[in-house]
Amino acid sequence: MLELAILGFLADQPLHGYHLKRRIAQLTGHIRPIADGTLYPAVKRLERAGLLTRRAEPGTRAAPRQMLVLTDQGRAELNRRLREPDELEISDENRWFVLLAFLRHLDEPAARDHVLRRRLAFLRTPSSFFYDGDRPVRAEELTDPYRRGLLTIARATSRAELAWLGEMLGEPVEPA
Known part of the structure; x- marks a missing residue:
């Protein structure tokens, strides 16, 4: 995730390390603050x-x-990572947001759509934060108001993302 963010921000423009660190922190810092001992290595x-x-x-x-300036080889590597994200970059919300922040750098519309379709397929897979055996538990089934809130918020977020994906892909997407 960090390397993708570095390559992505440098594809936007050359940056001094301090400014690169600030931009990464603004994108991911509320989740994972970045230390010099992580960035500079x-x-x-x-x-x-x-x-x-x-x-x-x-x-x-x-x-x-x-x-710091992205090389032609760095731009090619960014395109490869954007075109072929690993499963965690599709399924993990924080990694997905980093990928999404730079997806515009991928020149081929069909390749961008392929990545969006992978995310769409992931969102369409039934899941929950809580399970009864192998069965996902729905928010309406929970008596704990905090867990119910967590699932309610997650469902609303998924529906908003599904609507956006449908708009981007030019096709109606049914909410989960």
Whole structure:
């Protein structure tokens, strides 16, 4: 998820590490704040792999700033990751949001639609946070108001996403 966010934000524009960290935190920070000890090793791995490079630019007050720049190889890797997301990037809401934030960088409409259809198939699979054996428990069956609230909120979120997916794919999508 972190590497995808780094590649995605650098596809938008070259960034100084500080600004990259802020953008990632704004996208994912309410869930997973990012520490320097997490970000900069990932940046170095991507740099060693030839996916990004550093470019010195004049600083506003003092020393030159190191800007992180996506390479052509990095852009190709971003496209590969967007075209072929793993199952967690489709099923995990936080990872899905990171993927979705950069899906516009995938040039082929059919490839974008394929990713959206994978998410749609996932959302159409019956699931719950709570089960009675193997059977998903519906919100209406719960006596605990907090668990019922959790399922009610999740259902409303899924319905909104299903409607959006239908709009994006140009076809009606029945709510779950």
